[in-house]
Amino acid sequence: xxxxxxxxxxxxxxxxxxGGQPGMxxxxxxxxxxxxxxxxxxxxxKNIARxxxxxxxTGNPGVPDFFxxxxxxxxxxxxxxxETIPRGHPFxxxxxxxxxxxxxxxxxxxxxxxxxxxxxxxHVGITEEERDALKRFTPEMAIIVAFNPKDKSPDGKIxxxxxxxxxxxxxxxxxxxxxxxxxLLVDTAALxxxxxxxxxxxxxxxxxxxxxxxxxxxxHNVVEKSTWLNxxxxxxxxxxxxxxxxxxxxxxxxxxxxxxxxxxxxxxxxAWQDILISEYTENYFGIEPIGSHPRRKLF
Amino acid sequence: MExxxxxxxGEFTSCNPKGCVAAVILNIENYIPTDKVAIYGPLKTENxxxxxxxxxxxxxxxxxxxxxxxxxxxxxxxxxxLISLNENGVDENNRIINAPGAIPYIENLNEEAIExxxxxxxxxxxxxxxxxxxxxxxxxxxxxxxxxxxGKSYIAIxxxxxxxxxxxxxxxxxxxxxxxxxxxxxxxxx
Numbered sequence: 001x002x003x004x005x006x007x008x009x010x011x012x013x014x015x016x017x018x019g020g021q022p023g024m025x026x027x028x029x030x031x032x033x034x035x036x037x038x039x040x041x042x043x044x045x046k047n048i049a050r051x052x053x054x055x056x057x058t059g060n061p062g063v064p065d066f067f068x069x070x071x072x073x074x075x076x077x078x079x080x081x082x083e084t085i086p087r088g089h090p091f092x093x094x095x096x097x098x099x100x101x102x103x104x105x106x107x108x109x110x111x112x113x114x115x116x117x118x119x120x121x122x123h124v125g126i127t128e129e130e131r132d133a134l135k136r137f138t139p140e141m142a143i144i145v146a147f148n149p150k151d152k153s154p155d156g157k158i159x160x161x162x163x164x165x166x167x168x169x170x171x172x173x174x175x176x177x178x179x180x181x182x183x184l185l186v187d188t189a190a191l192x193x194x195x196x197x198x199x200x201x202x203x204x205x206x207x208x209x210x211x212x213x214x215x216x217x218x219x220h221n222v223v224e225k226s227t228w229l230n231x232x233x234x235x236x237x238x239x240x241x242x243x244x245x246x247x248x249x250x251x252x253x254x255x256x257x258x259x260x261x262x263x264x265x266x267x268x269x270x271a272w273q274d275i276l277i278s279e280y281t282e283n284y285f286g287i288e289p290i291g292s293h294p295r296r297k298l299f
Numbered sequence: 300m301e302x303x304x305x306x307x308x309g310e311f312t313s314c315n316p317k318g319c320v321a322a323v324i325l326n327i328e329n330y331i332p333t334d335k336v337a338i339y340g341p342l343k344t345e346n347x348x349x350x351x352x353x354x355x356x357x358x359x360x361x362x363x364x365x366x367x368x369x370x371x372x373x374x375x376x377x378x379x380x381l382i383s384l385n386e387n388g389v390d391e392n393n394r395i396i397n398a399p400g401a402i403p404y405i406e407n408l409n410e411e412a413i414e415x416x417x418x419x420x421x422x423x424x425x426x427x428x429x430x431x432x433x434x435x436x437x438x439x440x441x442x443x444x445x446x447x448x449x450g451k452s453y454i455a456i457x458x459x460x461x462x463x464x465x466x467x468x469x470x471x472x473x474x475x476x477x478x479x480x481x482x483x484x485x486x487x488x489x
Contacts, residue, residue, distance in 0.1 A: 097374040123401070123402065127401075149406045151406075167392075225310065
């Protein structure tokens, strides 16, 4: 457990604060919705309600991360967001298809939802159309994924942030700022075992010490790709949830923890971890946790 | 024995080591091809995923056909990007020429490995086809061709960026504690 010498940025979106020195703000948890098939609105509604309860109980903010696979789903998913997510609460949109990204941004703008939107994500595959759309319809906050196909080490991740690893015309930080996005989160791009999976965790303190941006990743993806765990099926869910503790332990600010249905396990684990960290960082570095921190709420 | 090939590992199942067909399955749940294929598995990303497929199939010279089936991965367009690699290779920036994927870069394989893939493998493009019977028929058809082995196995070397080790690197974690070679704390705090 440690503290950073570089000044740490804290960003706020719809009353959720993210970033800062370890131990100050609770880890923000992003739970995914609609990963597979047709959107299941009924199941998602239940899971979101439960996540909000767990968030209220533990103090760890929860953000539903809506995976939008196809253009024809955009409208109904945005309807669902407007109906289901409390007005003062943020959400994120996780989209891979560039044309769906453009369409979603435009519709978020039309519905005046951009102020609550965390855009997931900007990466080296950003297209001209996406840049145009982001400039016209700028979300309040965006996640930059520091994936570098050339170099999966922490240095490689710094390289894409700094200069785009020559895959883009400039670094992803500059591109995002030039688009007018002021609140940036850095996702250190967790890769499969065998592809330097540990680098996603090791890069967290490196990115924070270098730039001070709120940083995290989807470390549970590594568990999902650990096929050897198929031989340990009863442990798989625990390993998946527990993998997230690496993020706050290495000074990170947010975890993208996979399906929202896993919130039941992930929230208490992370709350426990945040308490552990806060107890030390307050004693050693004098970092006081905010009032809604799990250490204030639960202990 | 069966994994004497496929040194790069990944999410796949190996079947008949002398099979001439490998199958790349895009977005089809619960589809298991015949065990006469050499190897089958999913493809997700248009960079690392493709690299693994290339490295693994060229290590087994018996594989001559790569059946790419199912619905392509949205945004990543990994299946189409794999086909582009086979058709066009990569440009001077290691980008797969004419690949439609978001980040279609081959950074961990050298040119020789890519050329070997292009010479050894013929792609059977079944992107958009999800009917299992139809895919099985095509696989059987290509197995029946029973082509000759490509010869020797090709083990692709993973290109790893040169490591730069610097103990004084300030981007690593900062320890405020100083421990001597005996393990004793010499200094604590600032």
